[in-house]
Amino acid sequence: MKHFEVLGTGCKKCVNTAESIERVAQELGESVEVVKVTDPAKIMEYQVMSTPAVAMDGKVVHSGSIPEHDKIAGWMKS
Numbered sequence: 001m002k003h004f005e006v007l008g009t010g011c012k013k014c015v016n017t018a019e020s021i022e023r024v025a026q027e028l029g030e031s032v033e034v035v036k037v038t039d040p041a042k043i044m045e046y047q048v049m050s051t052p053a054v055a056m057d058g059k060v061v062h063s064g065s066i067p068e069h070d071k072i073a074g075w076m077k078s
Contacts, residue, residue: 008051024072
């Protein structure tokens with residue numbers, strides 16, 4: 001099971017990012033855990049300056065926009 005953290009203030013783009021990850025995982029039959037992180041101190045621990053950002057298994061893999069379907073699918077396969 002892959003663990004994703006969506007880092008951001010809880011804005012619409014952050015919500016859409018979390019939903020996109022869950023949707024792609026379902027399409028691919030993957031088991032994932034998606035956690036929304038809204039605490040600014042926790043976000044800064046990842047040294048993220050642009051949200052929404054995505055951390056997979058503790059490592060930032062994307063920031064600054066809603067990731068594309070193919071990018072999310074690639075994370076599922078890695």
